[in-house]
Amino acid sequence: MAATDSELRASSKTLLVARTPGKPANLEQIVRWLLLFAGGIMMVAPIAFMISTSLKWPHEIYNLALIPDEPHLENYTYVLEDGRFYAWFINSMIIATITTVSNVLFDSLVGYTLCKFRFPGRYIVFIAILSTLMIPTEMLVIPWYLMSQAFGWLDSYWGIMFPGLMTAFGTFLMKQFFETVPDDFIEAARIDGLNELQIWWTVAMPLVRPALAALAIFVFLGNWTAFIWPLIVTNSTEMYTLPVGLSSFSDEADVQWELIMTGAAISTIPTLIVFLIFQRFIIRGVVMAGLKG
Amino acid sequence: MYRSLSVRQKQIVWAWAFLAIPVVFYAVIRFYPTFNAMVISFQDWNLLGDRAWAGWKNYDKLWNDPVFWKVFKNTFVYLLIGTPVSLVVSFAIAYHLDKLRFMHGFLRMLYFLPFMTSAVAMAWVWRWFYQPVPIGLFNNFLAATGIPQIEFLRSTSFALPAILAPAVWAGLGFQVIIFMAGLRAIPRSYYEAARIDGVSNWTVLFEITIPLLKPTIVFIVVFSSIGFLRIFDHVFNMTTGDPGGPLNSTKPLVLMIYQSAFTDFNMGYAAAQTVVLFLILLIVSLVQLRILRDR
Numbered sequence: 120m121a122a123t124d125s126e127l128r129a130s131s132k133t134l135l136v137a138r139t140p141g142k143p144a145n146l147e148q149i150v151r152w153l154l155l156f157a158g159g160i161m162m163v164a165p166i167a168f169m170i171s172t173s174l175k176w177p178h179e180i181y182n183l184a185l186i187p188d189e190p191h192l193e194n195y196t197y198v199l200e201d202g203r204f205y206a207w208f209i210n211s212m213i214i215a216t217i218t219t220v221s222n223v224l225f226d227s228l229v230g231y232t233l234c235k236f237r238f239p240g241r242y243i244v245f246i247a248i249l250s251t252l253m254i255p256t257e258m259l260v261i262p263w264y265l266m267s268q269a270f271g272w273l274d275s276y277w278g279i280m281f282p283g284l285m286t287a288f289g290t291f292l293m294k295q296f297f298e299t300v301p302d303d304f305i306e307a308a309r310i311d312g313l314n315e316l317q318i319w320w321t322v323a324m325p326l327v328r329p330a331l332a333a334l335a336i337f338v339f340l341g342n343w344t345a346f347i348w349p350l351i352v353t354n355s356t357e358m359y360t361l362p363v364g365l366s367s368f369s370d371e372a373d374v375q376w377e378l379i380m381t382g383a384a385i386s387t388i389p390t391l392i393v394f395l396i397f398q399r400f401i402i403r404g405v406v407m408a409g410l411k412g
Numbered sequence: 413m414y415r416s417l418s419v420r421q422k423q424i425v426w427a428w429a430f431l432a433i434p435v436v437f438y439a440v441i442r443f444y445p446t447f448n449a450m451v452i453s454f455q456d457w458n459l460l461g462d463r464a465w466a467g468w469k470n471y472d473k474l475w476n477d478p479v480f481w482k483v484f485k486n487t488f489v490y491l492l493i494g495t496p497v498s499l500v501v502s503f504a505i506a507y508h509l510d511k512l513r514f515m516h517g518f519l520r521m522l523y524f525l526p527f528m529t530s531a532v533a534m535a536w537v538w539r540w541f542y543q544p545v546p547i548g549l550f551n552n553f554l555a556a557t558g559i560p561q562i563e564f565l566r567s568t569s570f571a572l573p574a575i576l577a578p579a580v581w582a583g584l585g586f587q588v589i590i591f592m593a594g595l596r597a598i599p600r601s602y603y604e605a606a607r608i609d610g611v612s613n614w615t616v617l618f619e620i621t622i623p624l625l626k627p628t629i630v631f632i633v634v635f636s637s638i639g640f641l642r643i644f645d646h647v648f649n650m651t652t653g654d655p656g657g658p659l660n661s662t663k664p665l666v667l668m669i670y671q672s673a674f675t676d677f678n679m680g681y682a683a684a685q686t687v688v689l690f691l692i693l694l695i696v697s698l699v700q701l702r703i704l705r706d707r
Contacts, residue, residue, distance in 0.1 A: 162525065
């Protein structure tokens with residue numbers, strides 16, 4: 120599937136190609152492959168069961184077969200027509216999108232400034248932003264809540280979004296990548312008469328596109344799945360994000376499992392699709408973030 | 413006026429123009445709340461009434477609160493089981509996956525997919541797996557093999573591992589990818605030299621691979637420890653109705669913070685707990701960095 124010839128050849132340029140040269144398969148390799156395949160199937164089983172159950176009728180959920188007898192999409196129509204999930208989906212989409220745009224712009228602007236400019240206070244700003252990496256979000260939620268209460272931000276998009284509009288992690292990731300942009304390019308653009316904003320946007324930004332894409336995916340995923348802060352700051356059902364909405368069906372006794380699984384699938388499938396499309400990008404992004412971030 | 417500035421002065425102006433909004437953001441949304449949390453931890457405040465200075469009262473109360481010590485223990489149990497298990501399992505997967513070429517990308521995808529899921533959605537899926545017999549997958553399996561049923565999420569001994577499992581599961585793919593990148597970075601000449609010397613696979617693993625992977629291991633240990641010490645989403649969503657599980661058997665520190673602040677509205681007490689969490693994270697990270705670097 121993913122390992123076509125052309126892909127193997129293409130990925131051989133990256134760090135992530137399999138190292139073993141193409142020697143004939145031996146027993147050890149076959150056993151290794153089978154075990155890893157079995158493990159991989161177990162890894163995706165919860166996702167597969169979730170999707171399978173979302174396609175079943177209520178009377179079928181006691182049948183644990185992975186392939187439903189009569190697969191159908193009624194659960195999805197039902198859940199989305201109910202309106203709540205639809206609203207939560209839209210809320211999550213809006214919040215994750217705006218936060219992502221904000222992070223891509225501000226994190227890269229700050230990273231670029233710290234990387235390419237020499238100015239008094241540079242070191243202090245650098246250390247100050249770096250030090251925020253050590254502060255856990257949980258320590259900040261109480262002051263954020265009080266702040267939101269004082270300014271009337273509770274139960275609003277702005278209230279959900281404001282803590283995540285910039286991140287120190289993204290700033291450092293981008294700073295690392297701007298190191299790879301040669302100073303000569305920037306100097307040449309200056310001589311051509313571009314101002315600093317134009318240089319950042321038209322010269323430097325296009326050169327770090329892969330890093331921007333990785334950052335965008337991480338920020339989107341992080342905000343799409345964010346739970347504790349949206350849980351605290353929202354209180355009306357219409358303002359919930361998908362995770363908070365899903366969590367609100369807390370009473371297990373009268374849970375309709377096929378509907379819950381449909382809701383869970385609605386909140387999972389978009390990120391899975393993003394992953395399947397941008398797989399190589401995302402995996403390279405994880406490596407970049409892990410090793411450089 | 414701007415035109416009369418030197419090139420260097422213009423750069424300073426631009427730099428601060430670029431940083432103006434972010435500096436305000438970090439000051440107001442990160443630094444002020446950090447100090448605010450510390451200040452509130454010395455106050456007695458229920459959100460409605462007046463704030464009163466309480467000195468060390470909140471910390472004193474915490475020290476003498478049996479629930480806190482239970483929670484403290486749970487938090488470290490999550491860390492002490494979660495981190496080693498996910499480290500060893502993800503290394504084993506990465507080590508073997510690195511040696512395979514056939515459908516390599518497909519296998520890698522299978523292991524990575526759970527990382528892209530939302531904890532709340534997957535908490536529901538695992539909760540469903542853990543249900544009693546007609547519904548739950550695991551208990552159906554146990555029934556089929558004749559082993560007695562386990563009330564996973566309602567038992568004081570099984571609930572914590574039952575909640576930890578999806579947390580480990582979701583993070584495994586990330587660690588596998590990091591480990592594989594670390595393995596790739598080891599120069600092949602080391603392995604070739606070892607092969608010429610006729611060294612066994614185990615020796616290669618313990619004498620070459622693992623020592624050279626030390627930076628990767630340090631990163632994964634610190635990163636996953638922080639994650640397990642801050643566990644919340646899975647616990648909150650797998651034990652709702654009874655958050656924290658039977659007799660607080662699954663309650664981690666972040667859940668206690670949440671309940672003190674937003675169920676009991678005891679802001680000072682909750683803030684004191686967040687300061688303790690901050691100190692725990694700081695100490696654990698520094699100790700790990702020290703130990704793992706020196707060795």
